[in-house]
Amino acid sequence: MNFRWLFVICLTIVLLSACAQKPKQDQTMPGMDHNQHNQPSGGKESTNTSQVQAVWKFADSAPQSGKDEQISIQIQDNTGKPIEKFQVSHEKQMHLIVVNKDLSFFNHIHPDYKGKGLFQIRTQFPTGGDYKLIADFIPEGGEAKTESQWVKVSGDVPAAQPLTPETNLTKVVEGKEVSLSFDQLQAGKELTMTFNFLDASTKQPITNLEPYLGAVGHVVILSADAEKYIHNHPLEEKATGPQAKFGTAFPASGIYKLWGQFKHQGKTFIVPYTIQVP
Ligand SMILES: [Cu+2]
Structure with a gap:
């Protein structure tokens, strides 16, 4: 496991107490x-x-x-x-x-x-x-x-919407066709998730994504019960598309919702997905 991976994962899986991927010797040093x-x-x-x-x-x-x-x-x-x-x-x-x-x-x-x-x-x-x-x-x-x-x-509470995992991870948001893929999808594994961006009408790759809060994108992941929280930043922060890659790890199997946040032509947009992690 290279250091960059370790750093990215430990920095981002902040909810996991004492950072599960952290080297043992650090845990005894407050x-x-x-x-x-x-x-x-x-x-x-x-x-x-x-x-x-x-x-x-x-x-x-x-x-x-x-x-x-x-x-x-x-x-x-x-x-x-x-x-x-x-x-x-x-x-x-x-x-x-x-x-x-x-x-x-x-x-x-x-x-x-x-x-x-x-x-x-x-x-x-x-x-x-x-x-x-x-x-x-x-x-x-x-x-x-x-x-x-x-x-x-307080206020009117709408009926809860069930979280249904999506099987098709391609969707159109703000005129962009966004596809999400994983190199492997399994709980407890370090994995890379990749967002790919095309212009929805011309199908041309989008290569001019803009930095949003200092990176090509931000991903927030929550387990269905909102207890497990992960905030990821890109492996290559200065990327501009058509791909944005993030390293992450899902702590346990189950349903998760994730939100990718990106910026294009001066406008930020959010791409949500609900996924089932085996
Ligand atoms: Cu923020």
């Missing part, structure tokens, strides 16, 4: 990370990310659908002391993914950093129901961290 070029020299102030926690607050004690709601996310250590410094990752200090329980709604937004560990954003939930908020961030000198929170939003 705060150490294979991402060592990011360690401050001397390193004794390095953040032990196992003690990093997020405290979630809503300006409205009962958030409502269709209304601007302010979300505050306070990042602190287990003694309540704010974590003050964050590494910029893909142009942002925090990435926040919002999904509803049946995964029919997906949003990827970026809270503002207010200092002293506090991030804030205003957003809207389209309907009532349960939503999961997932924050991705990297405390300076620490490793990538994911903190999540379920929130109940």
Whole structure:
């Protein structure tokens, strides 16, 4: 396994505790990370990310659908002391993914950093129901961290849409024919997933994808119950199409939903897929 693979997978499968692919010797060294070029020299102030926690607050004690709601996310250590410094990752200090329980709604937004560990954003939930908020961030000198929170939003709750795995992974989105393929698809295996882009009307390959948040694309993957979360970045971040390749690994077999986010001709677009991982 080459180092780049190890790095990409460990950086992205942030939910898996202690990073399943991590070399054994790292696990006994709190705060150490294979991402060592990011360690401050001397390193004794390095953040032990196992003690990093997020405290979630809503300006409205009962958030409502269709209304601007302010979300505050306070990042602190287990003694309540704010974590003050964050590494910029893909142009942002925090990435926040919002999904509803049946995964029919997906949003990827970026809270503002207010200092002293506090991030804030205003957003809207389209309907009532349960939503999961997932924050991705990297405390300076620490490793990538994911903190999540379920929130109940009041308002009409539409009937849950069942997640049905798709067998045809080619679809047209915003005038682009997008095909998703895997070199192998099996739980627990390192695999490459490839998105291929054609102009839907001319069938010509699209070779001028634009960087979106510093990479040709971003992929977020959630298990059907929204418990397993993976955020992938491209193997070649500077690619421009017609292919965008991502390395990933599905932790267990089951149904997953994934969302690829790309940018073309100044416009970002999202390509969702529901897949069955054997
Ligand atoms: Cu983001």
